[in-house]
Amino acid sequence: MAEGLHHPLSPALHRVLRRAVLDHATAEHRKAFLPLVHVGVPGRRETVFAVRPDEPSDHALRTDIVSAMVRRVRQPGAAPMVWLTRRDPLEAQDVDLAWLASTRSAYGELGLPLLMVVVNRHGWRDPRSGLSRSWHRLRAPAVG
Known part of the structure; x- marks a missing residue:
């Protein structure tokens, strides 16, 4: 199987990725x-x-840099994810690929599974698999 995210995503992962977009x-x-x-x-x-x-x-x-960031936030349980926020459309750009290569190396050295996405104001994209999701009008979930 190719690297990266593939359908179907778990509901928990979908919520985390949506949260990254909403926060940004x-x-x-x-x-x-x-x-x-x-x-x-x-x-x-x-x-x-x-x-x-x-x-x-x-x-x-x-x-x-990525290795130091992982060590700063890592806690027992699942490996921390990486997301690159930027303003441009989600098609692959040089900055995405440069940080993907370095993130792959850092996570490989640390022996951790890698989850990395690129995020803009409208959605996310996995730079390895190309899987993406976007929203026209993203809103915070209703609390109740």
Whole structure:
């Protein structure tokens, strides 16, 4: 089987991925912003790294950054997920592929299963399998 997410997703995973999109859509209102790498669980514990185009970055440095982020948030149980938030459409971009390669290396070195998605204000996409989900009008679930 190919890497990444495939149908059917569990209801719990669907809720977590939807939460990542909703959190990004409600928190980021600027038209232009830096891509952010998140490691953790959306809506719970997470750590964030801003991807600045003016800072030097290579595969090894990105791998070290992801490893440090995982160690900061890791708790017993499931491995933390990685999500990259950005403003552009969800088609694969260089920034996605660079961070995917480094995240793969970091998770491989740590012996953890990898769950990584790219998120914008309207949806998410798995850069490995291409599986995606988007919403026209994403709203917070009703509480009651």
